[in-house]
Structures are given as C-alpha cells and as structure tokens.
Amino acid sequence: MSAPTSATRRSAEEIGSTPAGPRPLPPLGPQRSVPAPDEVDTVLASGLRVIAVRRPDVPMVEVRLRVPFADPSGTAASDHAAVAELLSTTILSGTRSRSRIGIDDDLAGVGGELGFSVDPERLAVSGHALAEGLDTLLDVLADVLLAATHPDDELARERDRLVERIELASAQPSVIARRALQERRYGDHPVTREMPRPEEVRAVTGDAVRALQGSALRPGGAVLVVVGDVDPGDAAARVESALAGWTTGEARALPALPALTPRDLLLVDRPGAVQSQLRLSAPAVGRTDPRYPALQLANLALGGYFSSRLVENLREDKGYTYHASSSLELDPHGAVLLVETDVASEVTAPALLETRYELGRLAVVPPTADEVESARRYLVGSLLISMTTQAGYASTVASLAAHGLSSSWIREHPARIEAVTTDEVAAAAADFFAPTRFTGVVVADAAASAAGLRALGGVETP
Numbered sequence: 001m002s003a004p005t006s007a008t009r010r011s012a013e014e015i016g017s018t019p020a021g022p023r024p025l026p027p028l029g030p031q032r033s034v035p036a037p038d039e040v041d042t043v044l045a046s047g048l049r050v051i052a053v054r055r056p057d058v059p060m061v062e063v064r065l066r067v068p069f070a071d072p073s074g075t076a077a078s079d080h081a082a083v084a085e086l087l088s089t090t091i092l093s094g095t096r097s098r099s100r101i102g103i104d105d106d107l108a109g110v111g112g113e114l115g116f117s118v119d120p121e122r123l124a125v126s127g128h129a130l131a132e133g134l135d136t137l138l139d140v141l142a143d144v145l146l147a148a149t150h151p152d153d154e155l156a157r158e159r160d161r162l163v164e165r166i167e168l169a170s171a172q173p174s175v176i177a178r179r180a181l182q183e184r185r186y187g188d189h190p191v192t193r194e195m196p197r198p199e200e201v202r203a204v205t206g207d208a209v210r211a212l213q214g215s216a217l218r219p220g221g222a223v224l225v226v227v228g229d230v231d232p233g234d235a236a237a238r239v240e241s242a243l244a245g246w247t248t249g250e251a252r253a254l255p256a257l258p259a260l261t262p263r264d265l266l267l268v269d270r271p272g273a274v275q276s277q278l279r280l281s282a283p284a285v286g287r288t289d290p291r292y293p294a295l296q297l298a299n300l301a302l303g304g305y306f307s308s309r310l311v312e313n314l315r316e317d318k319g320y321t322y323h324a325s326s327s328l329e330l331d332p333h334g335a336v337l338l339v340e341t342d343v344a345s346e347v348t349a350p351a352l353l354e355t356r357y358e359l360g361r362l363a364v365v366p367p368t369a370d371e372v373e374s375a376r377r378y379l380v381g382s383l384l385i386s387m388t389t390q391a392g393y394a395s396t397v398a399s400l401a402a403h404g405l406s407s408s409w410i411r412e413h414p415a416r417i418e419a420v421t422t423d424e425v426a427a428a429a430a431d432f433f434a435p436t437r438f439t440g441v442v443v444a445d446a447a448a449s450a451a452g453l454r455a456l457g458g459v460e461t462p
Contacts (some may be wrong), residue, residue: 040232041406044240046247047220051397052235053227053407055390060111061134061228061235062390063141064398065125068221068251069118071190079204080212081120082196085162086155087209088118093154095147100154103140110136114144120191121254121331122402123217128391131229138242146245148213152206163198170195173270173342173443177277180268180441185260185281185336218249223401227394257333259283263439265352267453267461269446276348276444277340278355282437284328284335287403293416294428295328300375301367301425302326302358302433303339307374309358314341320351332403337432339440348444349452352459359435366426380414387411 038054071080092114093100107113110133115126129137169175175195182192224243226235260283285291296304303310303326310324324341339359343351367375386392387410397407442453446462453459 037407038232039407040236042236044219044243046243047222047250048243048246049223049401050236050239051223051225051401051407052230052232052239053225053393053397054230054232055227055393056229057390059131059229060390061129061131061137061226061230062394063125063127063129063137064223064225064227064394065141066223066398066402067123067125067217067219068121068253069123069216070121070252070254071193072216072252073190078190079196079200079208080190081193082200082204083208083212084118084123085196086158086201086204087150087212088116088123089158089162090150090154090209091116091144091148091213093151093158094149095143096149097147098140098143103144106136106140109133112137112140114141120193126395134226134228134230134235135238135242138238142242142246145217145243150206150209150213155204155206155209159201159204163201166195166198166201170198173273173275173277176268176270177279177340177441177443180266180443181279181281184266184439184441186258189255189258191254191257191331216252218251219243219246220250221253222251223398225394225398225401227390227397254332257331260336261439262437265439265459266441267446267450267459268441268443269462270443271445271447273443273445274345275342276345276351276442276449277342278348278352278440278442280339280355280359280438280440282337282432282439284337284432286330286335287400287405287409291424291428291431293413293420294424295432296379296417297372297375297420297425298362298367298429298433299326299328299337300379301371301429302362304375305378307378309362310339310341310355313354313358314343314351318347318350318354320344320347320354324355330403337438339438345445345448348442348449349456352442352453353456356435356458359433359438362429363434364430366429367422369422372420372422372425376417376420380417383410383414383417 040052043049069084071078073080092103110129112129112133113127117124125141127137182194186192224239226239260281262282284295300308302308303324310326314320314324315322320343321341326337326339329336329338339355341351341355386396396410400407400409442459450461454461
C-alpha cells in the first residue's frame with residue numbers, strides 16, 4: 001500500500017471534524033465494578049489491626065504502618081514535635097542487634113526499603129520488598145520498633161541536619177502560610193505543630209528520644225497493611241509472628257480538634273514580600289457522610305483540578321497566579337475545605353475579591369450538568385488509578401483504616417459518585433461554599449497590601 005501524499009494527508013483538526021462540525025465524543029460506557037481482592041482484616045491480641053491483601057501484579061509486597069503518635073500534653077507548648085521528628089530520622093540508625101549498615105544490607109538483600117515519617121497525628125512507616133523477602137522486611141521492622149538504640153553520635157548529626165532543614169523551610173512562604181493558617185484554625189491545639197522550632201530541636205537529648213520510643217510507640221490502635229503477591233492469611237500470620245514482642249500499650253490518639261468557626265481572615269505581615277499567600281478554610285464533612293460524594297464534585301468544580309472555576313478565573317482570565325486550588329483535608333476527627341493561591345503583592349486584594357466571588361458564585365450559581373459530569377469523570381478516574389498499583393492500593397487502604405473504614409469503601413465509592421445528581425451537587429455547593437463560612441489568613445507585605453484589604457473588608461489588619 002502506498003504512503004499518503006501531501007494532497008491526501010489530513011490534519012488533526014480535519015480528522016477530528018466532519019463537514020457539520022467537530023466530531024461528537026462517544027458516550028461513556030457503564031462504570032465497571034471493582035472486584036474485591038482476596039483479603040484478611042484482623043486485630044491481633046496486642047490491638048494492632050492487620051490488613052493483608054493479595055495483589056499478584058508483580059512479585060513484590062508493600063507494607064504501610066500507621067501508629068497514632070500524638071503529644072500526650074494535649075497542647076502545642078511541649079517539645080513532643082521536636083523529639084518525635086528526631087525519633088523518626090534516627091530509628092533506622094541501628095538496633096541492639098543491627099548497625100545502620102546491617103539494616104541497609106538486610107533490606108537490600110531482598111530488594112527492600114523502609115522509611116519513617118511523623119506528623120502531629122501519627123508515625124508512619126512505608127516499605128516494600130520482593131514478595132519472597134517479606135519475612136526479612138518484617139523482621140527488620142520489628143527490630144527497629146522494639147530495639148532501636150538511637151545512637152548519640154547519629155542523633156547529633158541528625159539534629160544538626162534537622163535544624164538546618166527547618167531553618168531553610170521556615171523561610172519559605174508556603175510554610176509560613178501553613179503555620180499561620182493552622183494557628184488561625186486551631187489555636188494552640190497540638191495539630192498545629194507540624195514543624196518544630198530550631199531551638200526545640202537543639203535541646204533534644206538522646207534519652208528523650210529513647211524514652212519517647214518506649215512510651216509512645218505502641219501497637220494498640222495502630223494499623224499495618226500488607227499488599228502484594230502473598231497469601232493474605234499467611235501474611236497476617238507472618239506479621240503476628242514477627243511482631244510477637246510488640247504486645248502492650250495503647251497508642252496516643254490526637255485529641256478532637258476544636259470547631260472551625262467562620263471569622264475574618266487574618267493579615268500576617270511579611271515585610272518586603274513580593275508575593276502573597278491566600279489561605280481560606282471552612283468546615284466540611286468526611287467520607288462517611290452521605291453528602292460527601294456531592295461535596296467532592298462541588299469542590300472539583302470550584303478548584304479541585306485544572307478545569308475548574310478558580311483556575312479559569314485567577315489564572316486563565318486575570319493572570320493573577322500560576323496555581324489556584326481547593327481541596328478537602330480529612331482527618332480522623334472530621335474534614336475541612338482549603339482554598340489557596342499565591343499571587344503578586346500588587347494584586348492581593350483583587351485576587352481575594354475574585355476568590356470570594358467564585359465561592360459565592362458556586363453557592364448561588366451551582367455547577368452545570370456539564371461541569372458536574374466533567375468532575376465526575378475526573379474523580380472516578382482518579383480513584384481507579386489510585387488502586388491500580390500495589391503501592392497506591394496499600395497507601396489508600398492504610399489511609400482508610402486510619403479513619404475506621406475498610407477497603408470496601410474505596411471499591412464502592414465510584415458507584416456512589418455515579419449516583420450523585422446535579423441537584424445534590426448544587427445543594428452541597430450552597431451548604432459548604434458560602435464565603436461567610438470561611439476563615440483563614442493572608443500572608444503579605446502589610447505596607448503594600450493592607451489598604452486594599454481594608455477597603456475590601458473581612459480582613460483583620462495591623
């Protein structure tokens with residue numbers, strides 16, 4: 001067959017069109033159900049919840065551990081955040097039977113890795129290995145949970161590194177805005193301590209880190225997820241055997257958050273800043289509320305993805321910003337909405353005006369059927385993508401378990417999204433996105449921005 005000549009070649013525009021106009025997109029087929037995998041969900045005598053799932057896509061296994069790890073003082077005034085950060089950065093430095101090199105060698109021998117992180121709510125462990133190396137991965141995990149020594153020389157090095165990272169991060173506008181927003185929303189609740197102060201880290205001793213591990217790293221209320229090319233029952237039994245020594249104590253759960261109440265935004269002065277950070281937040285509902293699917297779709301229409309009203313207005317039409325978004329922040333105690341954007345100082349007040357305008361417009365001019373359908377397709381697709389890999393599925397299941405939900409929730413959620421009507425999205429938009437429901441902060445150069453913000457109103461200024 002001869003190749004087409006230049007006279008017979010069609011452009012992309014011609015291929016996508018007919019004499020009557022653009023080709024219509026074919027209708028979407030019915031949403032396929034997500035099959036339930038082979039799974040075991042059990043609670044050990046220690047109080048550790050173990051969820052093991054067979055996903056034989058590749059001969060690997062993913063492990064996720066979430067341990068409630070809250071500050072026992074119940075305030076943001078203690079050194080818990082600093083001690084917890086150093087614990088997470090030195091826990092792999094050695095145990096009573098393994099050096100740091102020994103830990104690395106044992107994991108490398110099974111194609112494995114382990115990583116620890118901590119926040120005000122929980123300590124998290126993420127790891128993977130070849131499926132045949134599950135026993136080794138669990139053995140190393142048990143060793144560091146039960147017998148990490150946190151050597152003083154390692155602590156000294158990590159303390160210096162952590163102080164340097166915190167000092168660099170603390171100068172970042174996004175970090176300043178996040179800290180100010182958390183304090184505006186929750187006062188002195190320990191959830192606001194997402195990053196300790198450098199002076200607090202410098203004061204941490206090795207004895208304090210080792211004492212925190214012994215007193216707070218407990219199995220009761222923790223969740224361990226294993227996903228991979230394994231038999232679920234056998235994997236759960238292996239976990240129970242490997243962690244047989246981790247038996248007593250209830251992990252420390254974060255106390256309930258104070259109610260998020262609507263009030264004026266707070267102007268946080270950042271002298272000389274050439275860019276301003278706008279952060280607005282309001283109460284929402286979590287995954288178990290029947291309104292949650294409609295709220296998700298309304299949020300997407302506002303600013304949850306690129307084809308949204310905020311992006312169209314602030315970025316495409318006004319050119320105020322490169323990025324604007326709205327999102328749902330979920331925790332075991334509830335949920336909040338977050339609307340955020342960064343703009344040049346000279347358009348701080350106009351950008352806030354347009355943000356409030358889009359919130360009000362969503363509430364009184366709800367998403368159209370086309371907007372809802374576009375958001376629906378995006379949301380369902382994102383959910384399905386999150387379950388396609390072992391790593392994504394393990395992280396999703398661990399997150400759900402932290403909220404008291406089983407993996408069936410994520411498999412059933414696409415059907416709930418498909419069932420949402422345009423009227424239900426409109427109701428969610430009116431209920432949750434009215435501008436008067438929000439509070440938050442504006443981090444900006446007050447000398448350049450305060451006058452415009454005062455004229456706009458609804459902002460506490462110096």
